[in-house]
Amino acid sequence: MAGAIDFYFDFTSPYGYIASEHIDALAAKHRRQVDWHPILLGFIFKQTGQVAPMQVPLKGEYSLYDMKRSARYHQVALNFPAEFPKMTLTAARGFYWLKDQDPALAHSFAQRVYRAYFVDNRDVGSTDVIMEIAAEVGIDRAAFAAALQSDPVKDRFKTENDRAIARGVFGSPYFIVDNEPFWGADRMMHLEHWLKTGGF
Amino acid sequence: MAGAIDFYFDFTSPYGYIASEHIDALAAKHRRQVDWHPILLGFIFKQTGQVAPMQVPLKGEYSLYDMKRSARYHQVALNFPAEFPKMTLTAARGFYWLKDQDPALAHSFAQRVYRAYFVDNRDVGSTDVIMEIAAEVGIDRAAFAAALQSDPVKDRFKTENDRAIARGVFGSPYFIVDNEPFWGADRMMHLEHWLKTGGF
Numbered sequence: 001m002a003g004a005i006d007f008y009f010d011f012t013s014p015y016g017y018i019a020s021e022h023i024d025a026l027a028a029k030h031r032r033q034v035d036w037h038p039i040l041l042g043f044i045f046k047q048t049g050q051v052a053p054m055q056v057p058l059k060g061e062y063s064l065y066d067m068k069r070s071a072r073y074h075q076v077a078l079n080f081p082a083e084f085p086k087m088t089l090t091a092a093r094g095f096y097w098l099k100d101q102d103p104a105l106a107h108s109f110a111q112r113v114y115r116a117y118f119v120d121n122r123d124v125g126s127t128d129v130i131m132e133i134a135a136e137v138g139i140d141r142a143a144f145a146a147a148l149q150s151d152p153v154k155d156r157f158k159t160e161n162d163r164a165i166a167r168g169v170f171g172s173p174y175f176i177v178d179n180e181p182f183w184g185a186d187r188m189m190h191l192e193h194w195l196k197t198g199g200f
Numbered sequence: 201m202a203g204a205i206d207f208y209f210d211f212t213s214p215y216g217y218i219a220s221e222h223i224d225a226l227a228a229k230h231r232r233q234v235d236w237h238p239i240l241l242g243f244i245f246k247q248t249g250q251v252a253p254m255q256v257p258l259k260g261e262y263s264l265y266d267m268k269r270s271a272r273y274h275q276v277a278l279n280f281p282a283e284f285p286k287m288t289l290t291a292a293r294g295f296y297w298l299k300d301q302d303p304a305l306a307h308s309f310a311q312r313v314y315r316a317y318f319v320d321n322r323d324v325g326s327t328d329v330i331m332e333i334a335a336e337v338g339i340d341r342a343a344f345a346a347a348l349q350s351d352p353v354k355d356r357f358k359t360e361n362d363r364a365i366a367r368g369v370f371g372s373p374y375f376i377v378d379n380e381p382f383w384g385a386d387r388m389m390h391l392e393h394w395l396k397t398g399g400f
Contacts, residue, residue, distance in 0.1 A: 048257045057248045058370035062383055072400055073390050170258035183262060186386040190273050200272055 004033040005191070006176040008164050010041045011088035011124055013172035014067040014078070015185040017114045021076045023175075026188060030195035032177065036099075036110055038092035039164045041172055048170050052085070070185060077119050086117065086125035090148060093157045094130060097147040098139065100156075108137045204233040205391070206376040208364050210241045211288035211324055213372035214267040214278070215385040217314045221276045223375075226388060230395035232377065236299075236310055238292040239364045241372055248370050252285070270385060277319050286317065286325035290348060293357045294330060297347040298339065300356075308337045 005027050009016030027034045054060045071078035091113045098106035112133050116122040123129050134144045147153045175182040182191045205227050209216030227234045254260045271278035291313045298306035312333050316322040323329050334344045347353045375382040382391045
């Protein structure tokens, strides 16, 4: 099987959420696997000197509008959260801890976190809520709570985030396949064309 | 006939150029006209506090790559200019002066300026080159030169640019139709879906 699609996303990113609802099916159609990598845009923006689009005059207002319309365009359910964005470090740390033990469970957890935020408007910035979500997908609560406090788990996330930056990741969603980078939910069409044609 | 599509673009914008090669056909398919409006991102970025993507670490490198790949994806000829970006105030001023007299000629001029820059790599920041391009599409050289020096022509551009900002335009290309805004060459698909469905 050809190489996996690396899928980088922040749990607070609406375009990342939209992509998360489509990327697995897109990949399967072209016999690729998807390797999910949560990142933290807050850290990345600080390192690259970026300003969140929502904070730019005119662009901010448009972006909020575009996020909602993009969800409709891509037929993804979205109830835009009243509190936006969220700092999603806990979810990201928990994800990698899970991934090392059970990648399929980590994937279910990630999808549930995204839907919890963008459909059910739960506070995914809260450690308690992340623990609840973990419990809902069958993760042992005590083990998860302990992991979140452990230094190796904290370091693991930091290493992953730094590695993403080293690979050029500066936004969410960001895909890399066959060393080809694609930024944005709107670039899934380019990505699909790439997979279909073997490069263009 | 339903309302026109307002098409805002900077002559130095690669994504604006890509859009310019497709927007007329897209509009015609849905029985709409296109009203072309050159703007200056330099002025708009200053007012909205934006930084050009090319100047952002990681994003800059990716953007250059994405511009070229987007041109291939949209099947638009592109020889990326060695000198980029350009300050295209002269072309924009000339366009509006022409538009008041002969909109079809202004349209030909605009397309030729875009191709001169993104295909033939001519220096569209130079007044001499803009005068040459004007002559090539049959514009009277002396009248054009005089117009470029006149205060009403300078004011006309400023008014157009300010009006664009007042309508929320913060990037290139930017489309407004039926009061619905679309930013980016990649949003032409949303725009087309909008025209097809009457809103979604």
